Amino acid sequence: MVPANQTPESHLLATAAAATTSALAAASTAETRAMLADIGIGLTKAQALAAPKIFQLAHHLGERAVVKLLVVILRAFVDSLRVKEKPDAADLIALADDLARTYSHDSIKDIILALKEARTSGHNFYQALDVGTLYKLIAAYFEQKACFLENRHLDQKATGASQQAQAVQLLDDAAPRLLAHVAQQIPADHPNAEHLRQKLTITNQRARRGLITPAQAQQQRAEARAATQRQTRPDWKAGPEAQKRMDKRHREENNRLMNGNHD
Template sequence: MSMGLTRHQAAAAPKVFQLKHRLGEATVIKLLVVVLKCFCDSVRVPDKLSAAELIETAEVLAATYTHDSIKDIMLALKEARVGGYKFYQSVDAGKVFDIVSSYFEKKVDWLNSQHLDTKARSTSAEHSAVAQLVAAGAAVGGIGQRLDPTHPNHDSLRRKLTITNGKARRGLITPEQAEQQRQQVQQANQRKARTDWQPHAAAQRRIESRNTTEDRRLLAKYSQPNQ
């Protein structure tokens, strides 16, 4: 009955009080009697629990360990049988209670260890997530600082950069795709100076004519004496 049974399975199994509500107390005691009978049959000793003692022991276990599972009791008896417990030619109620009590003392330590392990894994995962966010934020900040604030499309480029990094953090795009999009932003951010640019000759003449006309208008306006 207890073949392959583990502490995790026993801890996750329905508790005795839950089985009492679901199946009834009499059924729970019968199940415990079966467990105890199988245990006694598996131990090679001449003196074992009688039928009345089996029922009485099952009743005490059901009343004592209400918030533990029957599988816990099965595992306790199994560990005692295979772990070298000294029965000294007999199995009585006192030895059963001693076995089960010792098991639950160890279970408390095991549960505490499981809690600490889970907490450590959770903390490690949180630290890893924070580190990733910090690294991503630093990357965004570094690239953002390199964006030309005078660029006419500065806001659009920064927004695209933010979206790219958000997708990368959520795994919606691969790191290679994210890097490619960042490079595209940087390329769009570059503005080459056109120091060699000069207007067309006709356009240059129109510009000079317009400037000359404006200069004459201003000169005529401000050179008139006050009336």
């Protein structure tokens, strides 16, 4: 039984530390196999990918401790199969050492999941299991993992492209609101307030019809914003004749914008 204050992983590590490598490679126990089965419950490639890497464990625990862990895992798998011919202790130790070096940037949980999938996939061992077969089973898992990572990368790229398209659409949808916001910022007492609002409306309409490019529309909006900036002159007010001339000039400019004519 695993103590209540220990996880299966920590108990497995303690089990490996309490015995010699040779003893661990010679035989497994029902308790060890149960611990590994517990670790494998619901285990996925994504979880195995997120687990500490073998080289990281080797750095913290030592290379020999990692090899002993792999020996425990391999021995438990071999003993779980009802085959007559099985690898001996020396073979399993050599395989564990090779796996620690070959898959140093993968995790112990990858190895556990690889063997779990091999055992539950219906693979026929024909009453015999050798080190070569074990290695092929584990290598096949890592080929599948490579495909899994490639597909996940493609999914992430597709999701990113979709999010980018949504962002562009949001900007397009927000353009009328931005235009209205700019129009609302035009001071009500500005002498050209009505003209500037009309100019922004015309710019928006022409942009929607494709009569001007987005860059031209942006430039015209920027010009409208710039036109709202003026020095405060509370004593200034256009006379009646001057106001008429300004109104006429504004109407002519509006017509020019609507008709697409340029001076």
